[in-house]
Amino acid sequence: MSMPSHSSLPAALHEALLSLLGPAGLLTAQEDMSPALNDWRNLFRGQAMAVLRPASAEECAGAIKLCVQHGVPVVPQGGNTSMVGGATPDESGHAVVLLTGRMNKISAIDHADLTMTIEAGVTLKAAQEAALAADLMLPLSISSEGSAEIGGVIATNAGGNNTVRYGNARELVLGLEAVMPDGRILNLMRRLRKDNTGYALKHLLIGSEGTLGLITRAILQLQPRPRSVEAALCAVADAQAALDLFAAFRRAEATAIQAFEFMSGVSMSLVNTLIEGATLPLSEAAPAYVLIELASPREGDALRSLLEETLGTAFEEGLVSDAVIAESETQRLALWKLREEHAEAQKRAGASVKNDVSVPLSAIPALIERATAACQALIPGIRVAPFGHIGDGNIHFNLVQPEGADPATFLARDHDIMNTVADIVLDLDGSFSAEHGVGQLKTYLMPSWRGGAELDTMRHIKEAIDPQNLFNPGKIFPSAAI
DSSP states (O other): OOOOOOOOOOHHHHHHHHHHHOGGGEEOSHHHHGGGGBOTTSOOBOOOSEEEOOSSHHHHHHHHHHHHHTTOOEEEESSOOOSSSTTOOOTTOOOEEEEOTTOOOEEEEETTTTEEEEETTSBHHHHHHHHHHTTEEOOOOOTTTTTOBHHHHHHTTOOOTTHHHHOOHHHHEEEEEEEOTTSOEEEEOOOOSOOOSSOOHHHHHTTSTTSSOEEEEEEEEOEEOOSEEEEEEEEESSHHHHHHHHHHHHHHHGGGEEEEEEEEHHHHHHHHHHSTTOOOOSSSOOSEEEEEEEEESSOSSHHHHHHHHHHHHHHHHTSOSEEEEOOSHHHHHHHHHHHHTHHHHHHHTSOEEOOEEEOOGGGHHHHHHHHHHHHHHHSTTOEEOOEEEGGGTEEEOOEEOOTTOOHHHHHTTHHHHHHHHHHHHHHTTOBSOSSSOOTTTSGGGHHHHHTTHHHHHHHHHHHHHOTTOOBSTTSSSOGGGO
16 A cells, blocks of 8 residues: 655744754655654554654754644654554654654763663663663663663653562653643753652653653662672473462562563564574473562672572472573573563564553463463464563563464454453453553553543543644544544
């Protein structure tokens, strides 16, 4: 299907934006704009009048004010790693895409406050490295951290591997600055742990997916750098065994757990087959795996003893059939590579439908068992490849097309597949969006899951802050809801 041609900027708006942003900050040629118009999963391809690249919050505010004056929608985009099309414009060509990548300064790291003051366009990986260089730690870690930018991480309230210990992005943000839909800069940049003075506006912006404001700066909480880290990869029979193993480590020393990740045998097999350099360091393949990481700010071998003793008991109780403990940082990173490459491996295996869901921890085994059976009945030969953050109840219940199937035919049934999983998640008192957000992929689920007073309240907030619906339109809300 041919794509509609994109509209051109109104002459007055083009001239004003060029004067404000300069040639490096205003892209209008299709070949220059193209990377910003396609999402990471290749599910959505949009069009835009222009791509804006402001270099400061002031330039960002000026550009947004101009766009609002001309009634032009603004689609914020950071590292373009959204799994749900949350940063991709629609096909109308009526919007501009605003990239935050040129706002990429880390202005301060405070050892007394344990904070980092940072601009929205800094990648999460660069922020982590800056913290480590200061002998501190930014505990947020996600698979796309090399590309994902801080603004987008906060706007989607990213979770990731260390949520079990440190919480989501929301728990790590002390202060925030954002450009609002009227073009004004909202300055909430306060390094305060206690501040009960009216509404907590920063929490309204965190997780709003760019629909209420465009984040330009933040103050993030840091942690002391761990002096002792231990990691192990374990083979287990199923999700129940993985959950029982998590309970065993919580009983032994809950505060030592930094990450606790679950991987299905099917998903791990894709990683070992399709990712160069990914090698399973166990004697044989297993039905499921757990990656455990323990960390402490103290030196010493207490963590190693804790890991070995807890795993020893788990072996005796039949929870673990095989395990390997990292003996070096290189080996620890190799174990994490096996976990981090699941999304990429599934992408290489063909078309996939991703269900970023969460349920109470006790319901995880039922979720995996019931949803696996339901999806296999729906599409024979479908590859059920769940993995994720079992320590906080977030499972990426992903489904990969049957081998040799037509990708387009498989994706045409994405709503059937998502609904099959969602019905089970709903029955288990879970959520259809744990950390990826709603974007434009899952808006159709909002009325049945968040309808009534909850969705109406969200709509009233959106209308009050963005009455023209110019900030990231088409995201979160079903079309009839605004």
